[in-house]
Amino acid sequence: xxxxxxxxLWRFDGRIGRRTFWIAFATVGxxxxxxxxxxxxxxxxxxSSIISVAFGYPEFAILAKRxxxxxxxxxxxxxFYAYSSLIDFxxxxxxAGTEDEPSSLVVALTIPWLAFAIGLLIDFGFRKGTSxxxxxxxDPLGPRIGPVQ
Numbered sequence: 001x002x003x004x005x006x007x008x009l010w011r012f013d014g015r016i017g018r019r020t021f022w023i024a025f026a027t028v029g030x031x032x033x034x035x036x037x038x039x040x041x042x043x044x045x046x047x048s049s050i051i052s053v054a055f056g057y058p059e060f061a062i063l064a065k066r067x068x069x070x071x072x073x074x075x076x077x078x079x080f081y082a083y084s085s086l087i088d089f090x091x092x093x094x095x096a097g098t099e100d101e102p103s104s105l106v107v108a109l110t111i112p113w114l115a116f117a118i119g120l121l122i123d124f125g126f127r128k129g130t131s132x133x134x135x136x137x138x139d140p141l142g143p144r145i146g147p148v149q
Contacts, residue, residue: 008065009058015069016062017129017140024062025125028055045099049091056081063120068136069129080120083113 008016008024016024032055039047063077087109090096097103102110132139 012064016065021066049088066124071130
């Protein structure tokens with residue numbers, strides 16, 4: 001199965017199935033993790049936040065298409081990434097505190113963010129998409145042969 005990385009990372013239209021989602025999300029996530037580790041080795045928390053923002057666009061594109069397969073509006077992953085960007089912005093402007101002593105604002109924002117992230121991961125990563133076409137496009141798995149289970 002050849003993946004169209006240009007489509008996956010830069011476009012918001014259409015739908016993708018769970019397998020494509022996991023391959024794309026894991027690949028982008030591992031590359032982002034490597035960049036964060038490099039920033040951490042340089043002692044650059046702000047650079048790490050900038051890396052998060054830079055990877056937000058392709059991750060959002062992947063999540064939007066997977067949400068479309070679940071018949072979920074693009075606004076749901078958009079809200080998640082807006083929330084994530086707010087937390088990253090607090091780090092960039094120096095209002096996040098330190099790793100040993102994070103600001104109470106960052107703690108208060110991170111707890112619901114984590115619940116949102118886990119909810120999206122479970123819904124988008126493990127739940128079956130809409131069978132057949134939906135308003136976002138045709139079923140990425142194509143026509144089903146035989147009885148639907």
